[in-house]
Amino acid sequence: MEFRLLGAAAGGFAAAWGSLALIHRADPAVRRSSSDLLVTGVIAGLIIGRLWAMIATGTNPLAHPGDILIVRGGVDTIAAATTAVLVCGWFSRAALWPGLDALAPGAMFGLAGWHAGCLLRDACLGSPTGLPWGWSATPGGVDRHPVELYAALLLIAAGLAVLRLWRRHPGTGAATLAALMTAASTRAITEPMRPVLGAGLTASYVVVLGIVVFAGFGVWRQRHRRRQV
């Protein structure tokens, strides 16, 4: 089980690293700095996301420090993603937008790879559906949305759009804001289809919607400024 999770994580990392290598093949310095930034952001995000999940479920990380390594026990994705973005921003603060923009398309493809890794983990399925492409967890059981594959497809489409934006307006922050907006939108669209304990509008869902609005406003403002120029 743990190895399948590692396999999915490796798939996500390979997608991110491979796409960054391809996108920045003409500029090895940017390729290296983007890859380093990605690794730093992912590691920091995993640690904080895991700590957050432990604290939220009532496990004291000081009393049980070894439990931090059991990532399968839960990683809070909102805390992890927020930390990763903040850490990447902090380490590229000398040239914030160029640094983050160079990373944005690769991060989107990496996220898509991670979600597609559900095929390795047997963890693609969500809420029941009558749609023809739904499939069942057991023979003769209820068909369900392959929600993680929806997320992967949406993120690939978003990644291509972000890549196009980065090529047209590099270093302006447009790619970063568009990546934030589309990643959060993907989450907002797919989350209601995911199986969860507890129901209703969770705090993390409100945060996701907040990021969509904030980043969407940023994208709109940038377009507005470009038109004025």
Place this chain on the structure above:
Amino acid sequence: MRLTLRPRTDDISKRSTRFLATVVLVLLTAACGAGSVDITDVPELPGIAPTELRARLDASPDPVVVNIWASWCAPCRSEAPLLRAAAAEWGGSVTFIGINVRDTQDGARRFIAEFGLTAIEHRFDPSGAVPAEFGGVGVPLTYFFYAGGELAYVHRGVIDQRTLALWIDTIARAG
């Protein structure tokens, strides 16, 4: 000459460290003891044999989730809060049984108290006969049974929220 209002780097570093330390302290304080109960509220765990559990599953009108755990097992600690949440949400339509294996009564009761797992029916199996009979190695293990006792799925290792929710929903819908 350009006037800079930016504070010195070591000042920023000190402030950041203080801020982070405060945040960590507040979060840890909030985390300590969340969901736990007093150990005196946790009774001794009755024993169980594989045949008794099999009969119980066959006769059950509700779907059943059986979790094999031990107090010395770190992954069990990771999934305990999820099982508590699942039992609180689905307890009316799904039966939750915890089988404590290769453990002591004191260790098991401390674990139940620490995580507030009182909504789950716990049984004591010091020899590990139940997982040996039901097919499974190590801890934790989580079995999902349809109503009537047919096995739907067995999850080896620590379970995550999505897998737990998916399989509870699957056995509940079939029932």
